[in-house]
Amino acid sequence: MNVPITERLAAGSEVRxxxxxxxxxxxxxxxxxxxxxxxxxxDGEILAGLCPSCGLTSLPLRMYCVDCYAEVTKSVRxxxxxxxRALARGARTFAYVEFDGVKGGLVxxxxxxxxxxxxxxxxxxxxRQRVGALSDVLGFERSG
Amino acid sequence: MPERVAIIGAGYEGFRPxxxxxxxxxxxxEAASRAYDDASVDPRRDVGSFICCTEDLWEGWSITxxxxxxxxxxxxxxxxxxxxxxxxxxxxxxxxxxxxxxxxVVLEAHxxxxxxxxxxxxxxxGQEPTLMRPLGVDTDTLAALEMDGFLKSTxxxxxxxxxxxxxxxxxxxxxxxxSFGASLSKDEVAHAxxxxxxxxxxxxxxxxxxxxxxxxxxxxxxxKNRCDPVYLDAVAWSSSLPWFDGGGFxxxxxxxxxxxxxxxxxxxxxxxxxxxxxxxxxxxxxxxLQHLHSIAGSKSETRRVIAGAGPVLNPSGGALGVGNxxxxxxxxxxxxxxxxxxxxxxxxxxxxxxTALVQSWRGIPTATGGVALLxx
Ligand SMILES: [Zn+2]
Numbered sequence: 001m002n003v004p005i006t007e008r009l010a011a012g013s014e015v016r017x018x019x020x021x022x023x024x025x026x027x028x029x030x031x032x033x034x035x036x037x038x039x040x041x042x043d044g045e046i047l048a049g050l051c052p053s054c055g056l057t058s059l060p061l062r063m064y065c066v067d068c069y070a071e072v073t074k075s076v077r078x079x080x081x082x083x084x085r086a087l088a089r090g091a092r093t094f095a096y097v098e099f100d101g102v103k104g105g106l107v108x109x110x111x112x113x114x115x116x117x118x119x120x121x122x123x124x125x126x127x128r129q130r131v132g133a134l135s136d137v138l139g140f141e142r143s144g
Numbered sequence: 145m146p147e148r149v150a151i152i153g154a155g156y157e158g159f160r161p162x163x164x165x166x167x168x169x170x171x172x173x174e175a176a177s178r179a180y181d182d183a184s185v186d187p188r189r190d191v192g193s194f195i196c197c198t199e200d201l202w203e204g205w206s207i208t209x210x211x212x213x214x215x216x217x218x219x220x221x222x223x224x225x226x227x228x229x230x231x232x233x234x235x236x237x238x239x240x241x242x243x244x245x246x247x248x249v250v251l252e253a254h255x256x257x258x259x260x261x262x263x264x265x266x267x268x269x270g271q272e273p274t275l276m277r278p279l280g281v282d283t284d285t286l287a288a289l290e291m292d293g294f295l296k297s298t299x300x301x302x303x304x305x306x307x308x309x310x311x312x313x314x315x316x317x318x319x320x321x322x323s324f325g326a327s328l329s330k331d332e333v334a335h336a337x338x339x340x341x342x343x344x345x346x347x348x349x350x351x352x353x354x355x356x357x358x359x360x361x362x363x364x365x366x367x368k369n370r371c372d373p374v375y376l377d378a379v380a381w382s383s384s385l386p387w388f389d390g391g392g393f394x395x396x397x398x399x400x401x402x403x404x405x406x407x408x409x410x411x412x413x414x415x416x417x418x419x420x421x422x423x424x425x426x427x428x429x430x431x432x433l434q435h436l437h438s439i440a441g442s443k444s445e446t447r448r449v450i451a452g453a454g455p456v457l458n459p460s461g462g463a464l465g466v467g468n469x470x471x472x473x474x475x476x477x478x479x480x481x482x483x484x485x486x487x488x489x490x491x492x493x494x495x496x497x498x499t500a501l502v503q504s505w506r507g508i509p510t511a512t513g514g515v516a517l518l519x520x
Pocket of ligand 1: 051052053054055056065066067068069070
């Protein structure tokens with residue numbers, strides 16, 4: 001009873017492994033709020049949710065309030081200018097940007113240079129190239 | 145104080161970057177056999193419920209529940225798997241005991257990380273598919289963003305992060321369960337390569353493999369069977385908003401909330417001086433500082449602990465020294481505290497350790513974690 005393994009492998013040549021891959025494909029439904037947000041990007045707008053119960057404005061746009069759990073059906077256009085809260089510099093530089101009066105924010109590419117605390121604007125692709133996806137945004141660019 | 149849950153035994157195997165001679169099931173069998181021996185229980189007779197913490201994507205095998213029972217002695221018995229870090233698992237195990245579902249409950253968690261050849265891809269699948277994944281931001285980049293946001297918003301210096309890395313790696317040199325001990329200078333940490341600045345090479349815990357099993361019992365059962373347990377005084381866990389959804393950088397909401405709830409449940413006033421040692425999540429170096437800051441409540445208290453003028457911080461060497469054990473992260477910290485409180489921690493033993501705190505986190509991109517309080 002309760003005896004651990006008594007015969008252990010003693011030579012590297014006895015070790016065997018089997019390699020396999022798992023082929024998965026998905027189609028993720030954007031959903032009611034998700035679709036509204038992506039259509040907003042196509043129109044060159046950042047849409048945030050506005051909670052009818054507690055008044056919280058938040059990103060990303062969701063169907064429900066993260067604070068009070070009320071249903072959120074209203075969205076508001078966010079002024080596409082915000083503040084850099086964090087930067088990660090590598091082959092590409094990524095920034096996390098928050099917008100005035102909005103809880104939450106967006107992560108995207110930083111175009112040019114900026115520092116934490118810098119004010120930036122959202123730069124969209126030219127209108128004809130937009131498809132209703134996150135790639136409609138080129139990134140954040142320092143304003144002024 | 146409410147009835148406590150007793151931890152009456154522990155067993156483990158592995159704790160190496162690669163356990164090449166044992167399959168996942170054999171690793172679990174080995175750890176479980178040792179835990180049952182330590183607890184003097186027969187799993188086929190004494191155990192009323194088994195819980196295993198594991199995530200299918202890390203296993204490379206779906207519906208993992210089906211491959212768990214036999215090797216831990218749970219065939220034909222009540223068993224469930226929880227796809228979460230073992231801090232959630234021990235919470236559920238405690239509920240089974242306290243609710244009278246079972247007098248004896250087994251908690252198992254493991255990491256066979258080296259079996260997963262596509263670790264980066266599995267990690268990236270944790271990201272939200274429409275707003276995050278299309279950016280091509282990997283886990284290190286998200287960590288770099290959080291590290292930057294945390295340091296800038298709190299005013300902690302990167303040198304304080306370096307200090308955590310240096311001391312964890314040094315402590316790990318003495319822990320037989322640690323694979324990544326090293327004697328590094330602050331300079332070596334500071335000047336290590338960075339894939340995504342400010343995150344450097346040593347800021348991230350490398351993966352390791354281990355199987356760990358804890359046997360829990362009701363206080364009544366433990367007394368009746370003359371066990372010499374470590375007590376789980378309280379456990380709490382929660383999910384807060386991640387920083388990129390507005391949860392903020394300066395404090396980890398899940399750590400703060402879980403600590404408050406656990407201390408309330410244990411009937412203790414929030415004060416880290418109540419503990420002899422802390423095992424705090426340091427899957428990333430800056431997270432140790434953030435987690436400690438979240439439960440200490442102030443920078444001065446955080447700095448006091450780091451300076452060694454309080455409970456010993458991560459005497460095991462933490463994840464930075466022992467390795468990232470995936471869903472077994474919390475059960476590893478619980479194991480270290482169990483050994484400490486039993487006086488069995490060997491070269492990393494904290495003298496006269498009577499009380500310990502475990503804080504755990506499920507990793508990027510989550511804001512899920514918990515706190516467990518132990519005593520003897
Ligand atoms: Zn609301």
